[in-house]
Amino acid sequence: MMGLITRSRVKSPWIVHYCCGGCNGCDIEILACLTPLYDVERFGMLNIGNPKHADILVVTGPVNNRNARVLKTLYDQIPNPKVVMAVGTCASSGGVFHNCYNTLGGIDKVIPVDVYIPGCAVRPEAIIDGVVLALDKLNLKKRTKVG
Amino acid sequence: MPRVTFPFGPQHPVLPEAIQLQLTCEDEKVVEVLPVIGYMHRGIERAAEKNPFPNNVFLCERVCGICSFIHGATYCQVIEKMMDIQIPPRADYLRVFWSELSRMHSHLLWLGLVADSFGFESLFMQCWRARERVLDILEITSGQRVIQSASVVGGVRRDLNVDLISRVREILRMFKQEWDAIIPVLRKDYTIKIRTVGKGVLPHDQAWKLGAVGPTLRGSGWDSDTRSSGYGVYGELEFKAVVESGGDSYARMLCRAREVTASYELVLKVLDSLPSGEISVKVKGFPDGEAVMCTEQPRGEVIYYARGNGTAYLERLKIRTPTFQNIVPLLTMLPGCELADVPVIVLSIDPCIACAER
Numbered sequence: 001m002m003g004l005i006t007r008s009r010v011k012s013p014w015i016v017h018y019c020c021g022g023c024n025g026c027d028i029e030i031l032a033c034l035t036p037l038y039d040v041e042r043f044g045m046l047n048i049g050n051p052k053h054a055d056i057l058v059v060t061g062p063v064n065n066r067n068a069r070v071l072k073t074l075y076d077q078i079p080n081p082k083v084v085m086a087v088g089t090c091a092s093s094g095g096v097f098h099n100c101y102n103t104l105g106g107i108d109k110v111i112p113v114d115v116y117i118p119g120c121a122v123r124p125e126a127i128i129d130g131v132v133l134a135l136d137k138l139n140l141k142k143r144t145k146v147g
Numbered sequence: 148m149p150r151v152t153f154p155f156g157p158q159h160p161v162l163p164e165a166i167q168l169q170l171t172c173e174d175e176k177v178v179e180v181l182p183v184i185g186y187m188h189r190g191i192e193r194a195a196e197k198n199p200f201p202n203n204v205f206l207c208e209r210v211c212g213i214c215s216f217i218h219g220a221t222y223c224q225v226i227e228k229m230m231d232i233q234i235p236p237r238a239d240y241l242r243v244f245w246s247e248l249s250r251m252h253s254h255l256l257w258l259g260l261v262a263d264s265f266g267f268e269s270l271f272m273q274c275w276r277a278r279e280r281v282l283d284i285l286e287i288t289s290g291q292r293v294i295q296s297a298s299v300v301g302g303v304r305r306d307l308n309v310d311l312i313s314r315v316r317e318i319l320r321m322f323k324q325e326w327d328a329i330i331p332v333l334r335k336d337y338t339i340k341i342r343t344v345g346k347g348v349l350p351h352d353q354a355w356k357l358g359a360v361g362p363t364l365r366g367s368g369w370d371s372d373t374r375s376s377g378y379g380v381y382g383e384l385e386f387k388a389v390v391e392s393g394g395d396s397y398a399r400m401l402c403r404a405r406e407v408t409a410s411y412e413l414v415l416k417v418l419d420s421l422p423s424g425e426i427s428v429k430v431k432g433f434p435d436g437e438a439v440m441c442t443e444q445p446r447g448e449v450i451y452y453a454r455g456n457g458t459a460y461l462e463r464l465k466i467r468t469p470t471f472q473n474i475v476p477l478l479t480m481l482p483g484c485e486l487a488d489v490p491v492i493v494l495s496i497d498p499c500i501a502c503a504e505r
Contacts, residue, residue, distance in 0.1 A: 016158075018158050018165070019164045019165055019187070019501075020165065020186070021165070021187045021188070021501075022209075022212070022501065023209040023210065023212040023215070023294075024211055024501045025209070025213075025215065025293045025294050026212070027164065027212070028256060028293060029293060032275065032279070032282075035271075035272055035279075037275075037279050049158070049159060051158075061187075062189065064187075064188060064189060066185045066188065067157065067165055067186045067187075070157055070165070074158060096205060096209050097189050097191075099197050099198075100189040100190040100193065101190040101193055102188050102189050102190040103189050120294065121291070121292070121294050123292065
């Protein structure tokens with residue numbers, strides 16, 4: 001029974017997207033991934049608004065003092081096992097906003113990150129690459145029951 | 148009926164970005180709205196004082212990823228104004244070329260998002276398919292899809308050659324075919340009309356009083372477009388502003404849809420009348436003094452103010468973005484509407500929170 005649930009989760013991972021203060025460039029590329037030209041929905045992915053239904057948390061932008069708490073809450077609400085994708089250079093390390101006073105840097109300062117996708121702004125192909133990597137990690141986590 | 152207050156955001160499927168609106172409702176009717184901002188604030192204006200002035204172009208382009216080229220170009224223009232640099236005419240035309248393509252992709256993106264907000268999924272996909280054509284042009288001409296970094300202080304970094312121009316024209320032809328199929332849907336569709344006509348009305352006089360800018364203002368019947376002032380080479384291109392008089396979400400949507408066509412024509416005009424010559428001049432010295440530059444973004448007028456002190460670092464950079472202006476009119480549109488219409492009305496001002504909070 002568990003094997004069936006694991007398999008179906010890996011075949012249809014639902015993503016929840018949160019922008020914690022980037023420039024929007026990556027957010028619109030994530031949306032572009034969902035449209036027919038790139039079509040990540042062929043991996044069974046669905047962009048949904050409710051973290052409690054999600055398996056993958058997609059985060060863009062450097063985390064700042066105000067939304068660190070929001071990000072942490074979102075992460076905590078996603079049921080285990082879960083995978084976090086940091087999309088874009090500023091979500092990975094702070095990027096061009098590294099010396100802004102209100103940013104804390106990459107989102108790994110607040111929550112653990114599984115997949116880093118560099119690029120400013122990221123290309124949809126890179127996001128798809130990252131998604132495939134995230135699916136492997138999700139599969140591994142399900143089998144080993146970690147995280 | 149007791150009043151209920153609940154949060155709309157910061158994480159919400161309709162909003163790609165984080166802003167919170169605290170809605171107070173009586174039954175299904177919204178009676179009060181309070182915006183809670185700060186989730187996207189980074190402190191770009193302060194960071195711009197820490198970087199050498201030529202590097203700020205890349206920072207300013209990332210104020211907002213959707214209208215990024217215009218942000219970068221406006222920063223270059225304000226520095227050029229301060230330092231009295233005359234850029235070559237070809238660079239001016241190329242800036243208009245990329246600016247108008249950015250406007251097309253921004254408006255198409257918005258049309259898709261608004262269609263998605265009332266559940267018109269297929270229109271969302273169609274708009275974004277047409278948008279991919281525009282992004283293809285941006286990619287082959289500047290090397291990047293959404294953040295071009297093509298503008299530098301003193302001109303532009305990339306040039307168009309004959310092969311590239313013919314390829315651009317070919318993609319534009321394909322774009323036009325797809326766009327021509329979408330326009331009748333926007334004008335005639337029953338679903339769109341029932342969800343947008345008469346929703347979020349911003350009366351003619353209120354729009355001006357509350358300081359609305361861009362399509363939000365033009366949708367209420369004001370002929371106000373910074374491009375009409377003829378900055379850059381807009382004067383030579385005989386630009387005419389698009390004005391709609393309805394004042395509701397539908398008028399704002401039509402205004403943006405017509406602007407896509409207008410921008411398409413401007414891009415073709417630029418390609419027809421592209422002067423030959425250099426694309427940039429060498430910049431000597433450091434900015435000293437102060438300057439203000441206003442340009443028209445997809446969302447409205449953006450104002451850049453910069454003050455230099457003769458060193459490589461600016462003393463102050465102030466950016467007033469269009470969404471910041473449009474949030475106040477939004478607060479007068481929302482009270483009195485149905486709860487189900489909130490996402491559509493919020494989107495109708497084309498909110499770009501990354502811009503507004505910088």
